[in-house]
Amino acid sequence: MLAVTETVRARTAITYDVYVRSGCLYEVVDKIKALDPIRYVLLITDDNVYRLYARELSRRIARAGYHVLTFIFEPRRKKKSLETAKEIFRLLFSNHADRHTVILNVGGGTVGDLGGFVAALYLRGVRYIHLPTTLLSQADSGVGGKVNVNFGPHLNSLSVFHHPTAVWVDPNVLRTLPTREYVSGLAEIVKYAVILDADLFEMLEHNRDRVARPNNDLVEVLICRCLQRKCRIVSRDPQEKGPFRFFNYGHEIGHAVEVAYDYEHLLHGEAVSIGMMTASWMGREAHLTDYAVLERQGVLLSGLGLPLTIPANLRRGAIPTNLFRRIKRILDSDKKRTPKGTVWIVPTRLGEGICTTEIEPDLVRRSLRRLAEGVV
Numbered sequence: 301m302l303a304v305t306e307t308v309r310a311r312t313a314i315t316y317d318v319y320v321r322s323g324c325l326y327e328v329v330d331k332i333k334a335l336d337p338i339r340y341v342l343l344i345t346d347d348n349v350y351r352l353y354a355r356e357l358s359r360r361i362a363r364a365g366y367h368v369l370t371f372i373f374e375p376r377r378k379k380k381s382l383e384t385a386k387e388i389f390r391l392l393f394s395n396h397a398d399r400h401t402v403i404l405n406v407g408g409g410t411v412g413d414l415g416g417f418v419a420a421l422y423l424r425g426v427r428y429i430h431l432p433t434t435l436l437s438q439a440d441s442g443v444g445g446k447v448n449v450n451f452g453p454h455l456n457s458l459s460v461f462h463h464p465t466a467v468w469v470d471p472n473v474l475r476t477l478p479t480r481e482y483v484s485g486l487a488e489i490v491k492y493a494v495i496l497d498a499d500l501f502e503m504l505e506h507n508r509d510r511v512a513r514p515n516n517d518l519v520e521v522l523i524c525r526c527l528q529r530k531c532r533i534v535s536r537d538p539q540e541k542g543p544f545r546f547f548n549y550g551h552e553i554g555h556a557v558e559v560a561y562d563y564e565h566l567l568h569g570e571a572v573s574i575g576m577m578t579a580s581w582m583g584r585e586a587h588l589t590d591y592a593v594l595e596r597q598g599v600l601l602s603g604l605g606l607p608l609t610i611p612a613n614l615r616r617g618a619i620p621t622n623l624f625r626r627i628k629r630i631l632d633s634d635k636k637r638t639p640k641g642t643v644w645i646v647p648t649r650l651g652e653g654i655c656t657t658e659i660e661p662d663l664v665r666r667s668l669r670r671l672a673e674g675v676v
């Protein structure tokens with residue numbers, strides 16, 4: 301069992317600490333003071349997180365003598381766009397913010413991706429600190445330096461690697477997270493377990509009902525476990541050329557259904573859950589995936605409250621053939637597609653997987669048809 305207070309270290313071109321401790325949120329002010337002289341702190345957040353945490357944080361930073369700019373946007377995933385990034389650039393330029401500005405991203409993956417993207421581009425890159433506030437961003441997206449915005453239906457397609465200066469994880473803030481958002485974050489934890497960590501999978505299986513309930517006493521342990529894995533892999537592969545790609549498990553189809561439903565009707569983790577089931581079904585049909593993986597993964601995901609296929613209420617009214625075509629078209633235009641086709645991450649057995657472009661197009665079509673018809 302891991303200690304719940306952890307500092308793990310990601311070694312990339314730059315090395316940064318990922319600090320995890322309940323109640324640490326406002327202590328980030330000391331971290332800011334420890335950085336080189338800075339004039340501006342730009343705090344990026346959404347309406348909900350501003351009200352709950354970021355307003356108080358901005359007051360404390362101002363009290364410490366910094367000029368605080370605040371950018372608050374509507375908590376909608378569609379806002380992770382170039383248009384919103386432009387508004388932030390405008391705010392920075394109109395305040396003559398220089399290269400010694402530090403950006404604080406206080407929020408979930410939407411805030412983190414958007415704020416990191418702005419930090420990567422502004423004046424050839426300024427420093428930023430992630431303060432992730434959803435389970436998904438604490439256990440996964442806060443680390444890795446992949447920052448991006450969507451371009452219309454092209455999900456995460458304006459994308460760059462820019463690693464944070466620090467990641468500050470306070471699991472206490474998850475207490476206010478809506479249950480559906482909490483459960484969505486669990487999908488990324490299951491992703492780690494299935495593709496990289498069989499022991500974690502067993503731990504989730506044994507404690508399934510406890511883990512499914514928000515505010516349980518295991519959540520910090522789970523976050524630390526995922527972050528340790530991610531830091532180890534990101535340190536070896538900071539540009540996603542090797543094992544970093546395993547974190548895309550479930551995201552090939554997951555991204556396609558997320559876009560098919562316009563970023564609004566399925567949460568990211570819900571889409572990834574559906575994507576993991578589809579990828580492992582294809583793996584099993586291609587004789588790459590142990591039968592037990594598909595079975596046990598399905599029981600765990602549904603027991604945690606995650607969907608295994610596109611929910612009936614979302615399919616209602618859609619002709620399966622049209623839905624199939626739509627998902628296929630999005631999948632075929634994915635930015636990660638190579639000349640050989642989609643790179644699939646497929647589990648082989650629990651805790652292990654492979655990257656392959658060898659899934660037959662006919663098998664992909666069959667799996668998408670099942671999905672469009674809601675077959676589990």
Ligand SMILES: NC(=O)c1ccc[n+]([C@@H]2O[C@H](COP(=O)([O-])OP(=O)(O)OC[C@H]3O[C@@H](n4cnc5c(N)ncnc54)[C@H](O)[C@@H]3O)[C@@H](O)[C@H]2O)c1
Pocket residue numbers: 346347348349352375376377380407408409410411413433434435436437440441442443444446447448456473474475476477478481484568569
């Ligand atoms: N860069 C990466 O490596 C990576 C990895 C996975 C996902 N992502 C991206 O992350 C995004 C999804 O992020 P998310 O799932 O964290 O959701 P989110 O950032 O969209 O936040 C979800 C909702 O929770 C609210 N919220 C956040 N923290 C809260 C708290 N502590 N208490 C109460 N409410 C809170 C927000 O206001 C919002 O309404 C997607 O855009 C996805 O593409 C990025």
Ligand SMILES: [Zn+2]
Pocket residue numbers: 488551568572
């Ligand atoms: Zn994800």
